[in-house]
Amino acid sequence: MEDYKYLFKIVLIGDAGVGKTCLVRRFTQGLFPPGQAATIGVDFMIKTVEIDGERVKLQIWDTAGQEKFRSITQSYYRAANALILVYDVCSQATFDSLPQWISDIESFAKHKVLAYLVGNKIDQINSREVPSYIGKQWADRFEMRFLETSAKDAENVDILFYDIAMELTKDAREKDKLESDCTGFNISPNTKTINRCTACFKF
Ligand SMILES: Nc1nc2c(ncn2[C@@H]2O[C@H](COP(=O)(O)OP(=O)(O)OP(=O)(O)O)[C@@H](O)[C@H]2O)c(=O)[nH]1
Helix, strand or coil: CCCCCEEEEEEEECCCCCCHHHHHHHHHHCCCCCCCCCCCCEEEEEEEEEECCEEEEEEEEEECCCHHHHHHHHCCCCCCCEEEEEEECCCHHHHHCHHHHHHHHHHHCCCCCEEEEEEECCCCHHHCCCCHHHHHHHHHHCCCEEEECECCCCECHHHHHHHHHHHHHHHHHHHHHHHHHCCCEEECCCCCCEEECHHHCCC
Protein backbone atom coordinates (compact mmCIF):
# COMPACT_ATOMS: atom_id res chain seq x y z
CA MET A 1 0.00 0.00 0.00
CA GLU A 2 1.30 3.45 -0.85
CA ASP A 3 2.40 5.50 2.09
CA TYR A 4 0.75 8.90 2.22
CA LYS A 5 -1.45 10.72 4.67
CA TYR A 6 -3.64 12.74 2.31
CA LEU A 7 -4.49 12.72 -1.38
CA PHE A 8 -5.55 16.00 -3.01
CA LYS A 9 -6.78 16.71 -6.51
CA ILE A 10 -5.63 19.89 -8.17
CA VAL A 11 -7.11 20.94 -11.53
CA LEU A 12 -5.52 23.46 -13.90
CA ILE A 13 -7.78 25.41 -16.23
CA GLY A 14 -7.41 28.39 -18.57
CA ASP A 15 -7.14 29.27 -22.25
CA ALA A 16 -5.13 27.18 -24.69
CA GLY A 17 -1.42 27.97 -24.76
CA VAL A 18 -1.15 29.80 -21.43
CA GLY A 19 1.31 27.20 -20.14
CA LYS A 20 -0.73 24.81 -17.95
CA THR A 21 1.11 21.68 -19.11
CA CYS A 22 4.49 23.38 -18.76
CA LEU A 23 3.67 24.42 -15.18
CA VAL A 24 2.69 20.85 -14.31
CA ARG A 25 5.77 19.37 -15.96
CA ARG A 26 8.04 21.93 -14.33
CA PHE A 27 6.67 20.98 -10.92
CA THR A 28 6.41 17.21 -11.35
CA GLN A 29 9.43 16.56 -13.60
CA GLY A 30 11.60 19.62 -13.02
CA LEU A 31 11.85 20.47 -16.70
CA PHE A 32 10.57 22.88 -19.34
CA PRO A 33 9.56 20.73 -22.30
CA PRO A 34 10.64 21.98 -25.73
CA GLY A 35 7.75 22.26 -28.21
CA GLN A 36 5.04 21.18 -25.77
CA ALA A 37 2.01 19.90 -27.75
CA ALA A 38 -1.54 20.99 -26.92
CA THR A 39 -3.35 18.81 -24.39
CA ILE A 40 -6.10 16.59 -25.74
CA GLY A 41 -8.95 16.35 -23.23
CA VAL A 42 -7.39 15.85 -19.80
CA ASP A 43 -4.07 14.50 -18.59
CA PHE A 44 -2.79 13.94 -15.08
CA MET A 45 0.47 13.67 -13.18
CA ILE A 46 1.29 12.75 -9.62
CA LYS A 47 3.76 14.18 -7.18
CA THR A 48 4.14 13.32 -3.52
CA VAL A 49 5.44 16.09 -1.28
CA GLU A 50 6.22 16.30 2.41
CA ILE A 51 4.31 18.79 4.52
CA ASP A 52 5.36 19.11 8.18
CA GLY A 53 6.73 15.56 8.20
CA GLU A 54 3.73 13.98 6.49
CA ARG A 55 3.53 12.66 2.94
CA VAL A 56 0.86 14.31 0.82
CA LYS A 57 0.04 13.01 -2.63
CA LEU A 58 -0.97 15.55 -5.26
CA GLN A 59 -2.93 14.34 -8.24
CA ILE A 60 -2.62 17.17 -10.74
CA TRP A 61 -5.15 17.30 -13.57
CA ASP A 62 -4.08 19.27 -16.62
CA THR A 63 -7.06 20.17 -18.79
CA ALA A 64 -7.09 21.20 -22.44
CA GLY A 65 -7.79 24.89 -22.96
CA GLN A 66 -9.33 24.49 -26.38
CA GLU A 67 -13.05 25.24 -26.51
CA LYS A 68 -13.94 21.91 -28.14
CA PHE A 69 -12.86 20.03 -24.98
CA ARG A 70 -14.77 22.28 -22.59
CA SER A 71 -17.58 19.87 -21.75
CA ILE A 72 -15.10 17.06 -20.98
CA THR A 73 -12.89 19.23 -18.83
CA GLN A 74 -15.80 20.75 -16.87
CA SER A 75 -16.65 17.31 -15.54
CA TYR A 76 -13.34 17.32 -13.62
CA TYR A 77 -14.05 20.47 -11.62
CA ARG A 78 -16.34 18.85 -9.07
CA ALA A 79 -13.68 16.53 -7.66
CA ALA A 80 -11.07 19.27 -7.35
CA ASN A 81 -9.74 20.20 -3.91
CA ALA A 82 -8.02 23.18 -5.55
CA LEU A 83 -8.29 24.91 -8.91
CA ILE A 84 -5.55 26.85 -10.66
CA LEU A 85 -6.86 29.30 -13.25
CA VAL A 86 -3.99 30.29 -15.54
CA TYR A 87 -3.64 33.18 -17.98
CA ASP A 88 -0.65 34.40 -19.97
CA VAL A 89 0.68 37.80 -18.80
CA CYS A 90 1.77 38.43 -22.41
CA SER A 91 -1.72 37.90 -23.80
CA GLN A 92 -4.52 40.30 -22.89
CA ALA A 93 -6.94 37.96 -24.69
CA THR A 94 -6.28 35.16 -22.18
CA PHE A 95 -6.92 37.62 -19.34
CA ASP A 96 -10.15 38.79 -21.01
CA SER A 97 -11.40 35.19 -20.98
CA LEU A 98 -11.28 35.00 -17.19
CA PRO A 99 -14.98 35.86 -16.61
CA GLN A 100 -15.98 32.82 -18.64
CA TRP A 101 -13.66 30.60 -16.59
CA ILE A 102 -14.98 32.07 -13.34
CA SER A 103 -18.51 31.37 -14.44
CA ASP A 104 -17.51 27.74 -15.13
CA ILE A 105 -15.93 27.47 -11.67
CA GLU A 106 -19.14 28.78 -10.10
CA SER A 107 -21.22 26.32 -12.11
CA PHE A 108 -19.13 23.17 -11.82
CA ALA A 109 -16.70 23.30 -8.88
CA LYS A 110 -17.37 22.74 -5.18
CA HIS A 111 -18.60 25.78 -3.32
CA LYS A 112 -15.66 27.75 -1.87
CA VAL A 113 -13.05 25.57 -3.54
CA LEU A 114 -9.47 26.75 -2.96
CA ALA A 115 -8.76 28.77 -6.11
CA TYR A 116 -5.61 30.41 -7.44
CA LEU A 117 -5.28 32.89 -10.25
CA VAL A 118 -1.90 32.50 -11.94
CA GLY A 119 -0.33 34.81 -14.50
CA ASN A 120 2.29 32.72 -16.32
CA LYS A 121 5.24 33.54 -18.66
CA ILE A 122 6.68 36.40 -16.60
CA ASP A 123 10.10 35.63 -18.10
CA GLN A 124 8.94 37.43 -21.25
CA ILE A 125 9.47 40.85 -19.71
CA ASN A 126 9.25 42.88 -22.91
CA SER A 127 6.05 41.25 -24.11
CA ARG A 128 3.96 41.75 -20.97
CA GLU A 129 0.40 42.96 -21.63
CA VAL A 130 -1.23 42.43 -18.23
CA PRO A 131 0.36 44.33 -15.29
CA SER A 132 0.74 42.48 -12.00
CA TYR A 133 -1.54 44.84 -10.08
CA ILE A 134 -4.42 44.21 -12.50
CA GLY A 135 -4.10 40.46 -11.98
CA LYS A 136 -3.98 40.93 -8.21
CA GLN A 137 -7.02 43.23 -8.21
CA TRP A 138 -8.94 40.71 -10.22
CA ALA A 139 -7.97 37.84 -7.90
CA ASP A 140 -9.00 39.85 -4.83
CA ARG A 141 -12.36 40.60 -6.39
CA PHE A 142 -13.10 36.90 -6.79
CA GLU A 143 -11.47 35.86 -3.49
CA MET A 144 -8.74 33.95 -5.23
CA ARG A 145 -5.07 33.73 -4.30
CA PHE A 146 -2.72 35.27 -6.80
CA LEU A 147 0.73 34.40 -8.11
CA GLU A 148 2.75 35.15 -11.20
CA THR A 149 4.97 32.38 -12.53
CA SER A 150 7.37 31.31 -15.21
CA ALA A 151 7.31 27.63 -16.10
CA LYS A 152 10.32 28.36 -18.26
CA ASP A 153 12.49 29.85 -15.50
CA ALA A 154 10.84 27.83 -12.70
CA GLU A 155 9.86 31.05 -10.95
CA ASN A 156 7.20 30.61 -8.26
CA VAL A 157 6.16 27.20 -9.59
CA ASP A 158 7.14 25.16 -6.52
CA ILE A 159 5.77 27.91 -4.30
CA LEU A 160 2.41 27.64 -6.06
CA PHE A 161 1.98 23.89 -5.61
CA TYR A 162 3.50 23.75 -2.11
CA ASP A 163 1.27 26.59 -0.98
CA ILE A 164 -1.76 24.66 -2.19
CA ALA A 165 -0.53 21.45 -0.55
CA MET A 166 0.03 23.27 2.75
CA GLU A 167 -3.36 24.94 2.70
CA LEU A 168 -5.22 21.72 1.88
CA THR A 169 -3.25 19.78 4.50
CA LYS A 170 -4.09 22.40 7.11
CA ASP A 171 -7.80 22.12 6.26
CA ALA A 172 -7.67 18.32 6.28
CA ARG A 173 -5.96 18.28 9.68
CA GLU A 174 -8.56 20.64 11.13
CA LYS A 175 -11.29 18.41 9.79
CA ASP A 176 -9.60 15.30 11.26
CA LYS A 177 -9.24 17.02 14.62
CA LEU A 178 -12.86 18.08 14.65
CA GLU A 179 -13.92 14.54 13.85
CA SER A 180 -11.73 12.98 16.56
CA ASP A 181 -12.84 15.58 19.12
CA CYS A 182 -16.39 15.09 18.10
CA THR A 183 -17.29 11.51 18.87
CA GLY A 184 -20.77 12.48 19.94
CA PHE A 185 -21.60 11.39 23.50
CA ASN A 186 -18.69 10.34 25.68
CA ILE A 187 -18.49 9.23 29.28
CA SER A 188 -15.92 10.96 31.43
CA PRO A 189 -14.24 8.28 33.67
CA ASN A 190 -13.67 10.67 36.60
CA THR A 191 -16.97 12.42 36.85
CA LYS A 192 -19.09 9.63 35.39
CA THR A 193 -21.05 12.25 33.51
CA ILE A 194 -22.07 12.09 29.92
CA ASN A 195 -20.70 14.95 27.87
CA ARG A 196 -21.94 16.05 24.50
CA CYS A 197 -19.33 17.39 22.12
CA THR A 198 -20.26 21.01 21.48
CA ALA A 199 -19.09 20.78 17.88
CA CYS A 200 -21.81 18.18 17.28
CA PHE A 201 -24.61 20.61 17.98
CA LYS A 202 -26.08 22.12 14.88
CA PHE A 203 -28.32 25.14 15.33
N1 LIG B 1 8.30 32.01 -22.38
C1 LIG B 1 7.51 31.10 -21.80
N2 LIG B 1 6.82 30.24 -22.57
C2 LIG B 1 6.02 29.33 -21.94
C3 LIG B 1 5.90 29.27 -20.53
N3 LIG B 1 5.03 28.29 -20.22
C4 LIG B 1 4.66 27.76 -21.39
N4 LIG B 1 5.25 28.38 -22.44
C5 LIG B 1 5.06 28.08 -23.87
O1 LIG B 1 3.68 28.27 -24.19
C6 LIG B 1 3.25 27.30 -25.12
C7 LIG B 1 2.02 26.58 -24.59
O2 LIG B 1 2.37 25.85 -23.41
P1 LIG B 1 1.44 24.67 -22.85
O3 LIG B 1 1.98 24.28 -21.53
O4 LIG B 1 1.26 23.60 -23.86
O5 LIG B 1 0.06 25.45 -22.69
P2 LIG B 1 -1.35 24.85 -22.20
O6 LIG B 1 -2.01 25.91 -21.42
O7 LIG B 1 -1.15 23.54 -21.54
O8 LIG B 1 -2.10 24.66 -23.59
P3 LIG B 1 -3.34 23.64 -23.93
O9 LIG B 1 -2.85 22.26 -23.65
O10 LIG B 1 -3.62 23.86 -25.39
O11 LIG B 1 -4.49 24.06 -23.08
C8 LIG B 1 4.45 26.36 -25.38
O12 LIG B 1 5.06 26.79 -26.57
C9 LIG B 1 5.36 26.61 -24.20
O13 LIG B 1 6.72 26.43 -24.54
C10 LIG B 1 6.65 30.21 -19.74
O14 LIG B 1 6.62 30.25 -18.50
N5 LIG B 1 7.43 31.10 -20.43
